[in-house]
């Protein structure tokens with residue numbers, strides 16, 4: 001039996017331990033903000049946080065999620081109050097089709113912990129989620145704005 005927590009809620013799982021965590025998040029926990037893109041760890045559409053690390057959940061088998069604390073896009077706002085990265089995304093009008101964006105935002109939340117004052121080069125090198133709509137310029141602006149909001153104490 002695998003026990004895990006998703007967005008603070010406890011779950012038990014006794015199915016196939018090779019099943020990707022992404023399937024569990026979408027099908028068992030019914031949290032569909034996290035998206036399936038490539039399925040091979042390349043695009044980042046499935047990015048969630050496990051024990052505080054940003055990971056691509058399509059590559060994590062359930063066996064590795066044992067006792068894990070998982071956070072998805074649904075967890076980062078506080079009721080009506082959006083997370084500062086979400087606010088920056090809206091301000092810079094980032095999403096086009098929107099499909100990749102929950103993964104982009106989850107990757108950005110973690111990225112800004114490691115790079116609180118990122119350069120464009122940092123973003124290009126370490127923010128590697130793919131957007132098939134090509135919203136990279138808007139994302140770069142939103143990441144800089146989010147860094148500014150964070151430095152001003154936004155939560």
Ligand code: FES
Pocket residue numbers: 035036037038039040041042043044045046047056057058059
């Ligand atoms: S769906 Fe997981 S990285 Fe693309």
Ligand code: FES
Pocket residue numbers: 095096097098099100101130131132133134135
């Ligand atoms: S906004 Fe369409 S894939 Fe990124």
